[in-house]
Amino acid sequence: MSMTLQATPLPAAGPAGRPRRKRSWLQQNSALVIRHAVIILFLLIILLPLVWVLLMSVKTLPDAMRGVMWPSVFDFSHYPFVFSKIKTLPANLFNSIYVTAGTVLITAFCAVLAGYSLVHLRPKGSGIVITALLMSLYFPVRVVSLISVYEIQSFLGLINSTTGLILPYITLNLAISVLIMRSMFQLVPHELFEAAKIDGAGPWRALWMVGLPMVRNGLVVIFIVNFVTAWGEFLLCTTLTNDQDARTMPVVLAAAQGGQGYWAWPNLAAVYVIVVTPGILAFTAAQKLFFKGLAEGVIKG
């Protein structure tokens, strides 16, 4: 290493005394400028569709139909309009929140318990569970099992039931959630739980007091991943429910055709902004913990 360093002088720090042509800042940093320019181009490609829909939601109808990017007049009336005029909208929003909250909480609960058990309690047969979870990641379970899931739900009387959606939703990300929690708990030294046991704490108390704080970042990842899946789930929701009242907001939005009347383009866009914002805000708020959790658990899983 040091040999090569001495053998070849750095191009920037040329031998002293030799006259050097003055170069502008731009020339010296051209690589840097190009790099940032390309990155910013990509970021613009990512952001532009979202900016477009945001602007669409505050356009007047003529502006929307003309297709201009920047509205000539800002019209915020579409937001109150959709709430007062579209009958199922409050119910659909409530369904989305209800189903998503149920799914996220129950999946996180299952994943924490299972991750803890698989790493620190290791009952007989847990190897089979891990193998099955891993295999399910490579098999298109969601699509192929649909026929049987419909049968189960109709057997349980849960067709067209919003609450009933929570049950299959939990399993959509269960395998990956358990595997994330497993790699999070692998980072927690076993001695901590041993010490808690010696202090007289049972396994539940040890998990709650010692384990949970240590896997906090992984929990954030699981919350976000499951939120995204449940909030935007389409296949099961359209298959297992029939009435617009029972469906979640994104599914209703996907069925809506833009045009005139209630579902005029700016109204659609306003609903879209209402539905997409919570996730983006929650992620931006939790992004530090999310990236930490990602680095600790997910990349390994």
Place this chain on the structure above:
Amino acid sequence: MDQSIASTGFGAPPARRPKHRTGRVDRLRENAGSWLFLFPAVLFFFGYQVYPIFRVIWISFTDYQFLSDKPAKWIWFDNYIDALSDPLMWSSLWRAMYFTILFLPGCIILPLMLAVLVDRVKTPRLAAFYRVILLIPAVIPSTLVFVLWKWMYNYQVGPINHLLVDTLGIFDLQTAPQWLGGTPLTLPSIAIMEVWWGLGYHAIFFLAGLAAIPKDLPEAARIDGASEWQVFWHITRPRLAPIMMILVVLRFGSAMAVIDEYLIFGGFNRATPTYTWTIYMYDEAFKTGLWRQGLGAAIGMIGAVAMMIVVLVLLRVFRPKD
């Protein structure tokens, strides 16, 4: 990195098992207690993933029709023979494969390029800012991504056609491209949407891999006069190979089994490019006639098995060479 990826497989977890001599009853009770923690996850996993798969396999060997009163009869491989002798089965499989081929290169190469660029940003605040923006599409729920792009491609108000027709004037209203709705452009349009969706998410994966490469390695190579391309090809690329393998295999799986996009952008017209094996299965099981779920299950199993064969080949091709 290789180590940690391998360890999620079947390797022994690092945690030690407590060693103490206890009676058989005590051990059994401890085992039962440990299973209690696993129970909720296993219950859901078994009830809604393991059991349904085996149930679907069973259904695929019967003439089960959901809406019919007649009990299902065991008919051996008749459903499979029916499906495989139908040219629609083969064209629907090919359509899924075609979509996957359109989609895979863009979802690996572009994020990789982006990750290499972002990795060299030295200002911590700027790097963090870039990462947050990159991940925004990944936290947009799937259906909302599809709805957004359905509007982007719209011929009436969509900004893409507005750019092509009004701003650039390449097309007029008669010749403006129909992106969706069963035209030959439908699958490429969906593939572009998928690349947009995964761009940042996959870049974050590659960034994590890049962070694990010791910084003095590329530095030393550059000092020795290696070009940026050589540094990338000989130092960066081999170290990112495990992540690339996981992404290729997982994304291959998800691309072959796409269904929500086709339900939203396409329909049940058997001649359109979005009528893939997943839609074929859905159509037979939930749309036509008395819901011939026996046949639908067989179509689903054929698609899934065809996919798994390619996944296994990919896993062998990309397996770590050490």
